[in-house]
Amino acid sequence: MLITAPVLVKARQPMQMLDLDLDDPGPGEVRVRMTASGVCHSCLHTADGSHSGMPMPIVLGDEGSGVVDAVGPGCRTLSPGDHVILSWAPSCGNCRPCRQGYPALCLDEAPWGMMADGTTRFHHRGEDVYHYGPSTYASSIVVPESAAVSIRKDFPLDLAALIGCSVTTGFGAVVNTARVKAGQSVAILGCGGIGLNAVQGAVVAGAHPIIGIDVVDSKLDFARRFGATHTINSRTEDMVGKVMELTGHGVESCIVAVGSTSAMEQGLRILAKQGVEVVIGLAPTGDSLSVDPLLLVQGEHRIKGSFYGSGDPAVEFPKMVELAMAGKLRIGDLITHRYDLDQADEAFRALAAGEQARGLIVF
Numbered sequence: 001m002l003i004t005a006p007v008l009v010k011a012r013q014p015m016q017m018l019d020l021d022l023d024d025p026g027p028g029e030v031r032v033r034m035t036a037s038g039v040c041h042s043c044l045h046t047a048d049g050s051h052s053g054m055p056m057p058i059v060l061g062d063e064g065s066g067v068v069d070a071v072g073p074g075c076r077t078l079s080p081g082d083h084v085i086l087s088w089a090p091s092c093g094n095c096r097p098c099r100q101g102y103p104a105l106c107l108d109e110a111p112w113g114m115m116a117d118g119t120t121r122f123h124h125r126g127e128d129v130y131h132y133g134p135s136t137y138a139s140s141i142v143v144p145e146s147a148a149v150s151i152r153k154d155f156p157l158d159l160a161a162l163i164g165c166s167v168t169t170g171f172g173a174v175v176n177t178a179r180v181k182a183g184q185s186v187a188i189l190g191c192g193g194i195g196l197n198a199v200q201g202a203v204v205a206g207a208h209p210i211i212g213i214d215v216v217d218s219k220l221d222f223a224r225r226f227g228a229t230h231t232i233n234s235r236t237e238d239m240v241g242k243v244m245e246l247t248g249h250g251v252e253s254c255i256v257a258v259g260s261t262s263a264m265e266q267g268l269r270i271l272a273k274q275g276v277e278v279v280i281g282l283a284p285t286g287d288s289l290s291v292d293p294l295l296l297v298q299g300e301h302r303i304k305g306s307f308y309g310s311g312d313p314a315v316e317f318p319k320m321v322e323l324a325m326a327g328k329l330r331i332g333d334l335i336t337h338r339y340d341l342d343q344a345d346e347a348f349r350a351l352a353a354g355e356q357a358r359g360l361i362v363f
Helices: 041-047 157-164 166-177 193-205 217-225 239-247 261-268 293-298 313-325 341-352
Strands: 002-008 016-022 029-038 064-071 083-086 122-124 127-131 140-144 148-150 186-189 210-214 230-233 251-256 271-279 302-305 335-339 358-362
Touching: 002 341, 016 140, 029 083, 029 157, 041 341, 064 140, 064 157, 083 157, 148 313, 157 166, 157 313, 157 358, 166 193, 166 251, 166 271, 166 313, 186 193, 186 261, 193 210, 193 217, 210 217, 210 239, 217 230, 230 239, 251 261, 261 271, 335 341, 341 358
Parallel strands: 186 210, 186 251, 210 230, 251 271, 271 302, 335 358
Antiparallel strands: 002 016, 016 122, 029 064, 029 140, 029 358, 064 083, 083 148, 122 127
């Protein structure tokens, strides 16, 4: 079928709105008619060249929702008409991480930009166009069945798009990776879309205090609205001194939701004894983290990565929907602007400028 998508042909250049040929779903695959897609920093990093080595031309988008309209042979869990949230981590279901409940760490990964069989489903004038995960910026997509998670149909499908990455990633970093308990202190470095969901995860976990840290005052305003009890502008305030003043000994968990190695290094300095720093943000290609080993040994500090919130999308997505339905998660309030598909470049500009909590492309 013929579809439309903004295609990134080269980093640091505007995307091109192109008509693409989309293959029918093959065995174990489904076709999804997109409803909405979030605008994610990971995609921005590819568009602005921060993450190099990506195959191009490529259709971006790793956070979205839609309706299944066709299934390939052998599909067992989905049917046409199902409402689904897209996962950027399809899984084989058989390797050790998959069986342990961590499909995002699947050992049987598809080649980057392609499906598991090493081919693409997008084509333009006979040439292959690559996939950025599920490629949620396209009007319709074909993905493995494991990359589309069915949800209840009475939840707003446009809001569900954000569960596909930012909500699950930020919330899970607090609840699953850091395993924050009621009464423990948490700091969130970087209060963008993922950081705000880390704030929400800290609220649900019963953390106190919840300290939002950023260099942009408007993002700190958002953090307070979503439940941060205190905020610090690390550009104008003494972050370490302020955290110590608030807690007396540092925070038990620090969630770094920005792709900055300097922020990761700063986060270690505000940890309490036996505190854990959870790193979510993806630093530019080639960056490295410098750590004083004495910080780790003398304070028994830990650094943990968190990939997709250390959870299973098939479990986490429906759980996030239920929390939102119960009023425990405020997903609609995350959306600061809605864009048409041909405004994807403007959505990236606003994201880079720090003008939005989360932008949403609607189809």
